[in-house]
Amino acid sequence: QQPVQSPQAVILREGEDAVINCSSSKALYSVHWYRQKHGEAPVFLMILLKGGEQMRHEKISASFNEKKQQSSLYLTASQLSYSGTYFCGTRGTTDSWGKFQFGAGTQVVVTP
Amino acid sequence: GAGVSQSPSNKVTEKGKDVELRCDPISGHTALYWYRQSLGQGLEFLIYFQGNSAPDKSGLPSDRFSAERTGGSVSTLTIQRTQQEDSAVYLCASRRTVDNSPLHFGNGTRLTVT
Numbered sequence: 001q002q003p004v005q006s007p008q009a010v011i012l013r014e015g016e017d018a019v020i021n022c023s024s025s026k027a028l029y030s031v032h033w034y035r036q037k038h039g040e041a042p043v044f045l046m047i048l049l050k051g052g053e054q055m056r057h058e059k060i061s062a063s064f065n066e067k068k069q070q071s072s073l074y075l076t077a078s079q080l081s082y083s084g085t086y087f088c089g090t091r092g093t094t095d096s097w098g099k100f101q102f103g104a105g106t107q108v109v110v111t112p
Numbered sequence: 113g114a115g116v117s118q119s120p121s122n123k124v125t126e127k128g129k130d131v132e133l134r135c136d137p138i139s140g141h142t143a144l145y146w147y148r149q150s151l152g153q154g155l156e157f158l159i160y161f162q163g164n165s166a167p168d169k170s171g172l173p174s175d176r177f178s179a180e181r182t183g184g185s186v187s188t189l190t191i192q193r194t195q196q197e198d199s200a201v202y203l204c205a206s207r208r209t210v211d212n213s214p215l216h217f218g219n220g221t222r223l224t225v226t
Binding site for chain 1: 155156207217
């Protein structure tokens, strides 16, 4: 099953913070986060592995709660360049090695 | 180095025709994925190939869809008897065979079925 992302969309002013959540109904082995700007391909941000540490990409960080089967992406002191659609991709512990399924995405708009 | 290359970038076809979409992965990447993205929607998993193993076809929406990967490199996604609901952007991605490796996406093929 696809992971569920929330919220569907968020509008921020430059410098504000936001949190995007990604939840799964199954036990997860890993979570990937990607950002897609309009008309472009998704670009990798970070990977969180079961038992791994919290990751960071610039002022964007993420955590992985294995017990809750949930990952959260934190946009801190948002910049205009953070605008785009954020996708989480998950692999379940019982999935084949490469099977990644993505959530529906969270559209982020950062305004001046 | 070169990224994932997809062709054509745009394809307009008539309903009922067959189409072939091509993906050239990054050299040395053993895993290759196809996803479909409908307008404003998420990434729908279609199929993935890993080396010489049998592909995971569990995401293909119907038997009109098929994909092959020749020589562990280039992949072709074929859609037979296209329908209007097949209109979408078809994204290909590749990755190295390690657990902490990311997917590298191509720019996609925008398919429009008229």
